[in-house]
Amino acid sequence: MTTPIRVYIARLAGLAVFDPNGDLVGRVRDAVVRLRTTGLPPQVVGLVAEMPMRRRIFLPITRVTSFDPEAVALGTGTLNLRRFSKRPNELLVLEDLLDRRVVVEPAGVSGAVVDVAMECSRTGEWSLSRVAVREHTRRLTRRGHLYQVEWENVRGLIGAADIRGTANLLAVLQDLRPADLANALQDLPDRRRDEVAAALDDERLADVLSELPGRDQVEILSALGRERAAVVLEEMDPDDAADLLNELPPPEQDVLLDLMEPDEADPVRQLMKYTPGTAGSVMTSEPIILPPDATVAEALARIREPQLSPAVAAQVFVARAPLATPTGRYLGMVHFQRLLREPPAELLGAVVANDIDPLQAATPLPEITRRMATYDLVGMPVVDATNRLVGAVTVDDVLDQTLPRDWRDRNAATGSTAGGPASPRDGVTGG
Structure with missing residues (x-):
């Protein structure tokens, strides 16, 4: 009997994807699974790869010829370069399942999902098979036991999620550059985006906010609360902080500036006085x-x-x-x-x-x-x-x-709109 091929999906995140000619296509950001009504585990239909210029595309699992610790290889065929959009009956494994609070049966152990494995059957079909769950423990000096169990032995994987932590998703995203992390945040649901942003340290969040479109900046800043928002603004370059504050109503600007340390707020106030579209309004006040x-x-x-x-x-x-x-x-x-x-x-x-x-x-x-x-x-x-x-x-x-005002907005940059039609899965031939 042939041992099934098993791949843990969190370990794929960030791996380079190469075509048959050895050219870089992009990097793996997630795996797409399709829910089934038969009670079987979800079927893996493809990967999401991020290409240069922040475009995320769908790679059918049938195009993948090998997984190794350093890269993912594709077979011959035509790539569909339309921006990926999740369909109603699909899940993104890392985005939707990582950190989800579940119960391991029959022991009744409560924990959080830290990884999910997929396996390939004899017929070449990939499905989710095993789940790695870290047990919750109240003991600060001890990590909970790690369980690796069959998909069907985990309760709470599908359906409305409870409030989730962010540690495991942050671990997957930790090595991304601020611009790429900002890009990843835009793909998350608003609530999940705000949770992940709030879990970042102040300096990292300041860098990421500078790479987001104005609408996302304002929503994340509002979700932080004023005290934390003021601290993050202090970590930003004065010109970036001034740009963000200019997106807010004047009364809210004044509140946040008053909460900032005076020596951090003063250069930001000065930059906000200059006429838009002039050197004073776009310059940094802290060159070498x-x-x-x-x-x-x-x-x-x-x-x-x-x-x-x-x-x-x-x-x-x-x-x-x-x-x-x-x-x-x-x-x-x-x-x-x-x-x-x-x-x-x-x-x-x-x-x-x-x-x-x-x-x-x-x-x-x-x-x-x-x-x-x-x-x-x-x-x-x-x-x-x-x-x-x-x-x-x-x-x-x-x-x-x-650049256009909305150039940081991924939907605007790719000509797609949130809630628009899902990208087609056709137009891609297997190798």
């Missing part, structure tokens, strides 16, 4: 700023700081004290490539470039875009009337403003 007597070695150490985005770390601005915006007199900037070519002991004042006029806070976006393109810059300084540095506009700030 050093005095002219700082060394090249000190500047290189600053740009290596891991929390800095590539666009912010691409250049160092040089100004007289004070170095917090608004600074003393602005002197110029040094691109990181120039820093790499200079001796470590060289002073920034000796290598600073000041041959490009800085932006004014009122400079309109089209002029900013034109000047950055003309001089091949990824960042430009913004100064006030007395030549004090008040911030910097980076290329990601410009892109955020020039």
Whole structure:
């Protein structure tokens, strides 16, 4: 008798998917199962893979030729590139079953689902077969026993879910970049999305919020409660926090700003005063700023700081004290490539470039875009009337403003609408 092939689905999350030519198709995000009325376990009909540009597509299970710890391989055939949409009689294993509170029979043990296995029959049909359940325990110093049981011995898998935890789903999502995690949150039901977002630590949630469309930002922030929302806003870059607050009614803006620490709220208040569509409204007020007597070695150490985005770390601005915006007199900037070519002991004042006029806070976006393109810059300084540095506009700030307003919204970006027709399962041939 041939031993059935068994694959635990949570272990597939994030694995690369390759076509027969060895080209990367995307990465596994979930498995799709179809419910059956015969009492049999759900049938696995395919995988959900995330392609570049945040598009999620359906891969029929019949196209998969192998699973291994590093990758999933596909056979020959045509891929349907329409955005995946779940049908009424379907479940997503990780999204819908992970963390679900269930009861293991006949022992009557209560626990949470941590993984689900699928197995392939002799006829080539994949079905859910076993469930890994972690027993609930009130003892903080001891993890509950892990049960691996047959599907039919678990009660509570199908139907309305009780309030679920988020630990196991977060474990699956923990290695995603903020933009990819934001993308995954948009695929969750609103309640589940809010639960997962609330379970993130403040810094991680701040990064993820910055990658979400405005509607989702507001809904998640509202679900957090004002105290937690203020703390998360403090963790965000001031320009991102200002953009988010601008989505809220003015009274709510004032409440949250008052709850923030004054030194965190002040730069956000200042950014919110600038006219929309100008350098002042899109700039970051926290670029890298050093005095002219700082060394090249000190500047290189600053740009290596891991929390800095590539666009912010691409250049160092040089100004007289004070170095917090608004600074003393602005002197110029040094691109990181120039820093790499200079001796470590060289002073920034000796290598600073000041041959490009800085932006004014009122400079309109089209002029900013034109000047950055003309001089091949990824960042430009913004100064006030007395030549004090008040911030910097980076290329990601410009892109955020020039792309369509709803570019972060996956439904809008792919031309689909929530609640629209499900993507077809035809048009895909097996290998």
